[in-house]
Structures are given as C-alpha cells and as structure tokens.
Amino acid sequence: MIRFLLNNELQEVDQVAPCTTVLDYLRDHLGRTGTKEGCASGDCGACTVVVAAPEHGRLHYRSLNACITPLGNLHGHQLLTVEDLASEDRLHPVQQAMVDCHGSQCGFCTPGFVMSMFAHRKNHAVPEREEILESLGGNLCRCTGYRPIVEAAVQMYDPAIEDAFSAGESAVAERLTALAAAPGSLHLAQQSYHAPTTLEELATLLTNHADARLVAGATDLALEFTQALKPSDRLVFTGCVPELLRLEEKEGYLEIGAAVTYSRCQATLSAHWPALRELLARLGSQQIRNQGTVGGNIANASPIGDMPPVLIALEATLVLRKGATIRELAIDAFFKAYRQTALEPGEFIEAIRIPLPHEGDLFQVYKVSKRLDDDISTVCAAFRLTLQGEGETITAARIAFGGMAEIPRRAAAAEAALTGQAFNEQTLEQACLALHGDFTPISDFRSSAAYRSEVAANLLRRLWLSQQLSPAQLQVTHYA
Amino acid sequence: MRKLPEEREASTSGPATAGAVKHDSAALHVSGKARYVDDLPAPANLLYAYPGLSTVARGRILSMDLSAVRALPGVAAVLTCDDIPGHRDIGPVFPGDPLLAEGEVSFLGQVLFVVAASTQQVARQAARLASIEYEEQPPALDVVDGIGEQRFVRPTHSQQRGDTRAALEAAPHTLRGEFHSGGQEQMYLEGQAAMAVPQDDGGMLVYSSTQHPSEGQKLVAEVLGLPLSLVTCEVRRMGGAFGGKETNANQWACLAALLARHTGSAVKLRLARAEDFITTGKRHPFYSRYEVGFDSDGMILGLDLELAGNCGMSPDLSDAIVDRAMFHADNAYFLPAAHIRGHRVQTNTVSHTAFRGFGGPQGMLAIENIVEQIATATGLDPLDVRKRNFYTAEGGRDTTHYGQQLNQHIVAPLVERLERSADYRARREAIREANAASPVLKRGLALTPVKFGISFTVQHLNQAGALLHVYTDGSIQLNHGGTEMGQGLYTKVAQVVARELQVDLASITCTATRTDKVPNTSPTAASSGSDLNGMAAKDAAGKIRRRLTVFAAEHFGVAEDEIHFSAGYIRAGEHKLSFAELAQLAYMHRVPLSATGYYRTPKIHYDRTTAQGRPFFYYAYGAAVSEVVVDTLTGEYRVLRTDICQDVGDSLNPAIDVGQVEGGFIQGMGWLTTEELVWGEDGRLQTTGPAGYKIPAISDTPEILNVELLPDSPNTEATIFHSKAVGEPPLMLAISVWAALRDAIASLGEYRHSPPLDAPATPERVLAACQAVRTAHREPRP
Known part of the structure; x- marks a missing residue:
C-alpha cells in the first residue's frame, strides 16, 4: 500500500498498476479533471501538480509533471492540485493574480502555470524575475505570449498573505512523517511497485528480481509507459532510501x-x-x-x-x-x-x-x-x-x-x-x-x-x- | 544568465477602460473548473476510441490483418472503411480525405481503422497490433519537384496587373531568388478530442473540440447517413485551436460517432500528442521564386512571383490558403506591375491546413524577403525601402494587384509613429557602432509592417447567426455561431449585447456553441469571430430592444423616442424601471423575449476567373520593431526588445486585444525561429511532440515588449462598434524578428551581402547564414 495526502485527505492505494501515473490516477480514478494532459511526456507542464514533503518540521514544496510521475512516488507526500488552492470559493492569491493580469486565454495550460507559480511562491520570499522564468520555463502557453503570466507571477506576492497551507504546515508535516515511516508498495496481479527505505532492502530487491526496473525521477522511464505503451511489471523506487x-x-x-x-x-x-x-x-x-x-x-x-x-x-x-x-x-x-x-x-x-x-x-x-x-x-x-x-x-x-x-x-x-x-x-x-x-x-x-x-x-x-x-x-x- | 524583462505596471496591458473586462472563463481556468471535452463526466459504458495508422507514406494496402487488434482483452469494436454506412470521404470542400483509408495510403500516419475499447490505454495498445501489408511506392515529398511535375491538388491560380515582363525589362535593377518558409504545428495545448453520445431517436450528440461545429455536424450526418437535423454538435470551449481544429477536428468526431453508432455506447476519441502531431495538418510550408525590378531608390517597378504551398496529400483548404498567400504577396506595398501565381503542390505528407494567418503569413514573408534583398542591393535602410513602397492615397498607388482599392491609409502614419516611439533611427546607429566593436555577438534591428485583409475569401462564409433569450428575471442567455478557443470571443460578444441593451455584463450568460441553437454556422476563423458574431448578436439584441421600446412606449403612453436604455434601467418618460422589471412586465403582456440575429458582410466579392474584386471588407494594419542579439559562433540568439503598434479600430476589449497581439506575435516568432518540423525521407514526421518541436517558452518573450493599440483610429467601415479583427494580423508582426536576425547577420559583411536565411531561422540556419556572409565578404565583389 502507498499512503499520501491529497490535500488533507488520506489516500491509501494498493490495487493499482504500478505504472499508473499521478495524472491518470487523478483524472481516471478520482475524476479530478482540473489537471490537464498536454503531452504525457513531461515537456509542456499542463499537468503540473505540487507535492510537499516534511523537512525540518516544515514542508518543502516541489512542482512536478504528473504525467510522468508514477503514483507510488507520492508515498509519504502531500499532493496538491489546482482544485485545492481556492478556499471557500475565494481564489488563492496566485489564481487571483492570473485572473487580474489576463494570464489565461484558452485556459488549458493555466492549471499547470498556477501550480508552478504556487510552488514558486512557496519557495521564494520575493519575486525575482530571473527566478520566475526559471520556475516557469517548463510550462508552455500557446496563447498569451507569456508577458501577462510573468506579470501575474510578480503580482501574486501582493498582498503577502499567509495562505491556508502555511497555517496547516506543521500538522501536515507530522502526518506525512508518520505515513512515510512504513515502506510503500503497490500490487496488481503479478505487477508490483516497491519503495524500500533501506539500502539493503533495495539491493536485495534488485538481486532477487532480475526484471525489476529501477525508478528514480522516472522522467525518462515513464515515457516507456506513456509513449511506447510498454509498462513494466516490477518497479523499485530509489527515492525513499536515505543513503x-x-x-x-x-x-x-x-x-x-x-x-x-x-x-x-x-x-x-x-x-x-x-x-x-x-x-x-x-x-x-x-x-x-x-x-x-x-x-x-x-x-x-x-x-x-x-x-x-x-x-x-x-x-x-x-x-x-x-x-x-x-x-x-x-x-x-x-x-x-x-x-x-x-x-x-x-x-x-x-x-x-x-x-x-x-x-x-x-x-x-x-x-x-x-x-x-x-x-x-x-x-x-x-x-x-x-x-x-x-x-x-x-x-x-x-x-x-x-x-x-x-x-x-x-x-x-x-x-x-x-x-x-x-x-x-x-x-x-x-x-x-x-x-x-x-x-x-x-x-x-x-x-x-x-x-x-x-x-x-x-x-x-x-x-x-x-x-x-x-x-x-x-x-x-x-x-x- | 538570461536577463529578464523589466518590471512593468499591470496597466500597460492596455488602457484601463470599461472595455478591458476579464475573460468570461478566467476564474474557471485558474481553478481547474473549466471543462474541456476530455473533462466531461463519462456517460455509463463509455468506450474509448483510437485510430490505427499507416506506417508507410505511400502505397497500396495489400492486406489488413486486424485479428490481433480484435483479440486484445477490452476491445469492443474494430471498424474499417467497409463499416461506414454513408459518405466515406470527409474532404471539407473538395474530396480527397478518406475517413478511413480505402486501398491506398497517401501519407505516413493515415488512419486505416479505428478501435473502441474499455479504456484509453487498451484502445491505444490495440491500435498498434495490426498487421498490414503494403505495396510501397516512393513518397513524393519535394515541393520544387512537384511544381516541375505539375503535381497539384488544385489548379494554379494567377493574378496579374500590367505588363510585368516589360516592367522587369525596363527596370534599372533586377534580382532573382527563391525562398523557403517552414510549416508550423498548431500545438494547441488541448489535443484533438470528441465524444459521441447516441440518442434515442437514432441521432447523435457530438461534443467536439472544434472551430467549426456545423461542419462537424454535417460530416457526422453524412458519414452516418442521417439528416443533419438528427445530429447535434456542441463545443463550449477549446484549449487552443489556431486553425488546427477547423477541418482537422472533423475526423475524430466522425470516427467517434461511427463507433457510437456501431456499438450503441457513447464513445470518446482523444489523441495522444504524438498521434496528434502525426495525423493532423499544419501550416503549409511554402516555396517561392521571384524576379523583381526596382530602381536605385528601392522603388519596386515589377514583380514576377511564384508561390507554391506544400499542401500534403489532399486539397483540404489549400485552395483558399494559397489564394490568401497571393492576396498578401503585396503586404503593404504597391506593385505597379505584378504577376503572381499560386501553386498547390501535392506531397505524401499529412494534408496541411489552416493556421492563424491562413497562407497570409507565407505570402507576406515572401515579399518581405524580396524587400530585404532590394535593401541590401541598393544599400538603403530596409525601413526606407519599405516606406517608399507603401500604398498611398495619391498618385494612383492605392489599388492592389487584385483590384481592391484601399480607403484607409494608415500604414504610413502608423509606421512613423512606431519609428519615433521605438527610437528606430538612433538605435540603428547605436547598433552599427556596437557591432563594429563586438567580435562575436552582433545585434540586429528591423521594423516591418503588416496589412492583413479581413473577411473569408470564400464569400458565403461571411455570415453569422445568434440567439438571445431574455428571462423574466432580466437575466440573458446568449448563443451565437462563434466558438471560444481562448481568444475571448464569448466575452466580446457578451459585451456587445450588454452595450446594446445597456445591461450589466454579469447578467449575460454565454452558452456552449451548439448546432441546434444557431444552425449553419461558419467556422470561427479568418479573424472574423467578433466581426460576424458580434454583429449577429447586436442584431438579436436590437430586436429585443426594439420590441421592449415599442411595448414600453405603448404601456406607459409615451413616444418611442422618450424610451431610454441606460446602465441597467429603462426610462419611459417619467417612469424608470430596471431591465428585469421591464422584462417581467413585457412577459406579462405577452411580448416575445427571444430573438435570433443575423449578419452578412456587405461589399465583398472576388471573381476568380478575372482575379479581380474586393475580397476583403477592410484591412487591419500593424507594425513591429524588433531587436535581436546573435551569437555568430553558434547561431544562438535572443530577442531583446519588441515594440508594436497595432490597429484594432475602436477596440471592443483592449485587454483581450493586447492579449491577441502579444500572443500572435510570440506565436509568429516561433514559426520563424525555433519551430522546425522535420520529415524523414520516408515521409515520417520526426518532430512529434514538444520534446522535439520547440514552441516559444517563457524566456523567449522579449525582455521589453511594448504594445500599443493605435489610438483614435476607428474602422471607417461599419463593423461592430467600428472595431477591427485582431486574431491573425499580429502573427505577422514577428516578421520583424526574422528581419532583425538577418540584419544582425548582415553586419558580418558590413551590410553589403544578403544573408540567405530561410525560415525558420533556427540557430543552425543562422550560423549557416553567418558563414555565407563571411565567405561572400572575403571574396572580391565581381
């Protein structure tokens, strides 16, 4: 079983094919269609989601391409999607800035931009243009020409309010630490995904299973699943091994x-x-x-x-x-x-x-x-x-x-x-x-x-x- | 490291007038609530469809063994052309586009069969399991060979003014040359998608990501052998289209409907990105060759120009696309004698199709290349050559080579204004000095104009309908034939209605475009969305207003000219009531509160037999100055600054218009710089996704991007509130980037040698042009 938080809701998942991507899980299994598929190869950013993991009692936020992230990699993380940002029908400052700056036209890349911008705001205290461009270089927009989006990424810092995520940070961090304590795994028929937590366990899994594919970021491996349509039966994740x-x-x-x-x-x-x-x-x-x-x-x-x-x-x-x-x-x-x-x-x-x-x-x-x-x-x-x-x-x-x-x-x-x-x-x-x-x-x-x-x-x-x-x-x- | 744009105030997006309202779906976009076809809740027993594609570019199908496709668990149906009850060809204007291949394949990626399965994954996997035998033939891929062999999908069209041959012979100078421009993938972020839901009456409801729901409806009906009245096509919004969902959305809607009819289940077909690249048409690559005569002042005296569009395997829209290239082969320049021929070359690639500008950019780039050549040959600043050749009101230089007289001469003042505001002359000097002192990096500068004709060149498409309901609470539902692909059409048309009825924009709801609400619609294309649908909606709103006026006058016993609509209220003499109160009162007195609206563009005609007429209701103008820096060791470059002035008449919505200008410019920049489509010798497209096909990313947007909408310049034609179309024209502003790159490269040879720079000007082509100029500069001039 892998366990993660979808915003604040605990997800315990087991009987799922190990090559299932976070994107497919969100859209096909949960019916959460705010996150879009643009390329399914990690090259357009339309599917960008944010994951948070505990670090020194706080949370560290990262933007990811959901289309090339195996679901199991979420084990012990909090997953945030575009649906999670607004609270009580009040748009998050990131979303409001995008609206105010006319940052969306067709709107299809917008959820991905919003999530990249959200992660950026979490990781940078002030808006520096060079850093903004670095954070958004993997989000393609075909409509706007980007100028209003850059503007929104500056404007989202004003007002500099704490959002609901900041308030709940330590509680979420605590929950995540508990979830990550047990190794994660997925099973479906003869297929499996393992996220070992020690070097020995990892080494043993690989020695015992010659067919196992090692998964790290999966930024290349996932293309075998989404493009070549050749899923692997056994995945072993490196990301939970402290060494x-x-x-x-x-x-x-x-x-x-x-x-x-x-x-x-x-x-x-x-x-x-x-x-x-x-x-x-x-x-x-x-x-x-x-x-x-x-x-x-x-x-x-x-x-x-x-x-x-x-x-x-x-x-x-x-x-x-x-x-x-x-x-x-x-x-x-x-x-x-x-x-x-x-x-x-x-x-x-x-x-x-x-x-x-x-x-x-x-x-x-x-x-x-x-x-x-x-x-x-x-x-x-x-x-x-x-x-x-x-x-x-x-x-x-x-x-x-x-x-x-x-x-x-x-x-x-x-x-x-x-x-x-x-x-x-x-x-x-x-x-x-x-x-x-x-x-x-x-x-x-x-x-x-x-x-x-x-x-x-x-x-x-x-x-x-x-x-x-x-x-x-x-x-x-x-x-x- | 990359230098970033200067911080700018939000208000520079456009004047903060009441017109600059936000996109009607903005809040839905940013919160992930805006639904696209693939986001619609799945009907029970939904099946997923996927096409099986040919793996050769040209040949005869000897056998198709689909047993492995059928055998994959989860597969519900596998259909071929023999399973089509009605029409097998879905060519939108001319035949040539089989829904499913019949015996022959004409490009690599042509759809041979279609699968329906329980999941998207199974359908995709199954579609790859076919075993097909072909008798392969070598594919025809070269456009120049195609001209020689007269391999055309449609006959060549010719436009002529004066005796071009004599003009060329009399000209003090002549130049000959040829030029290639590459294709362009639309790369809408939302891929092609359609979902067909069978109805209890034998009809079909199709949700389609399409710019042309009426054509989707018609083709689905024809393929299924149904009357059009039994098929409804709906589209609420698209995740971008850019022309790529005009005719190219039809096939997927038809295949989904075919499977839905066959299985009795709802069927969804959504293409993965690679198949979207492989199976759908792109902007036509173009080849041109020319002979131009000019004098020492750079005045064009005669032009003989052949334009050849690489159409791919079928006509699709290529007749109109190459025509539009020909209509724009003058850009803003008067051609005293001209002979323009347009060829539609057939090749064994996917059939190329509409893309923002619709051939116009290709024709315009061809003439801009010629102007650049003249500038190098005469040693003049390219801007001076351009200005000297502009159409003018005087001197008999106001009529195009196809006989349309220009009656709004704003390109010259617009360019003057931009030349001043962008400080063109001083920067030109500064750049030349800086280049002399910079051994590796060279800067370039260029100002290029745009004159773009507005109207469909196919006359009957210039019509639109709208449907307006006023409910008894005063809320309004608005529907029209235009589709929303991000350009803000729904917002603009709602603004028109709000203005006409003097109601709050928030009281108007735009509903999904549906063929059962407004029938027989034209595609949302040719920049015509607001012009046509805005007028149709105004007509509908005007009818309601008229009925309410008549009613109120009678009811309150006042003259009709004492009825005033203003800011949500109606005054009838001494009476004042809200729009909602009046609506309710009117209802109680049995006044109909629903109206249709209709519009057709006046004045336009074009006779293809004489190649003369007035194909365009009016022209939209613009100009851009771009500055670039080029690395002459690697060919890498960056656009440092762009200044734009765009004529949109009296803007319906300045914020949306600026968005179109900026977005169009950046998209055009992609076409001319990093967006390169590569086909192999076997006809296989090698750039099949954003990993290999590079549309502009965020750092490509110039550090300084100043956009101005030309102020105080209403359209002199009676368009909707005297606005002008804005969808396509700004794309061609990007020609300034291409010309600036050329200028930077030319500095290597002291501006005396013309850099050979085909489009797209990838770093590789830029470096090759650098080397060519260096070589030419070393050799003694003849």
Missing part, C-alpha cells in the same frame, strides 16, 4: 547520492563550479529538475544527457553496488554503447563522486540547443584545462561532449592537441582541427551533423575567447 539522498562534501570530493534530484544539488554544484550555474538552470525544466536525479541521468545513458559530459570532464567516479558488493568506476568507463552501461544485472548506482576543483583549472560548460528553455542539447560541451605558469601552458586537458556520439564521451584527439602546448589561439585552432577526427555526429531533427561539428569546434574557440571577452560579450544568455 541515496545524501549530498556530502568529503575529503577532496563531493558525493552525491544517486537519488538526489537536480534541484537538490543545484546550489551546491554551482557553488563549487560556477560554470555549471547556467547549465543546471537550463537542464530540463523546474519540474524535471525537481524530479530527475543525477544518478538517473547517468544510468539512463542518453547520448545527450547534460550532466554526463560535465562529470567526465571533472573525472567523476561512480560508486556501484550489487548486493553487498561495492565497486568504484570512472564515469567514462561507464558508458559502453548507445544506451548501454557497465551496470551488471542487479547492480545500481549508489553515489557519484566528483573531485573538488583544483587551483589553476579552467573549467567551462556550454549548452547549445534550439530553444533556451527546457530543450535537449544539440551539443553540450565540458572543458577542463589544467594550466601552469600564469596560465600559459596546458598541462592537462579533459574535454567531453554530449550530442556528438552515441554516448557522451571525451575528445581524445583534441585533448592530445592541447596537452603540453602553449595556451594560445594557434593551439586552440589545432585542437579544433583535431576535434573533427574525434567525432562523427549524426544528423537528426535537432540539427545536421555538419552543424554539430562546426558548433563543437566553435565552442572550443569560445573557450579561448572567454579569456579575452566577458560572458556578456560572448554568449547571448549572458548578454545584457
């Missing part, structure tokens, strides 16, 4: 538990590596960052995943566990072929270890995509050069690309062309030439192979130019 949720700075490295979401580690990563700030803000959408995990991003082994090239450049290692056996593997040895990894049956990623930055490292990350918000990279590049002697000589180079090959991987020839050379334009041009030998990218709907090759080289040139020009002179995302 997998740790984010710790250890001696010389940062350790990220495999189930840590992007929004959880965004600030820490950006503090250590400021170059990651933009990448993380543009990685998926707020809903995806709230749901997707670093571990899932790696295990999923997409050719393009934005974090893997970064981790390769930073020489990250993976802690892999199978039963009680642990091994540590360099991340660039993890990706074997298209969507194939070094994971053995029953083995899973426990943590990611990233060596902390060294003095004298030049580290840059660039993402190029068709659209700035919520888009998969056409090319993603991570550069790390170790410089010596006032930055004159490159003693080591690690360059990794996403989108350039069937797996995220290093540019060996370009690295060789840089290593040991003077750090100047000529060297970089040599590396650009060498880079053409490193990759044979494909043409697809994101771009042609030629564009990918050209951009990859130009990003290397941008790296050099970043020594002379400010980001505002070099990148449209920084242009002021």
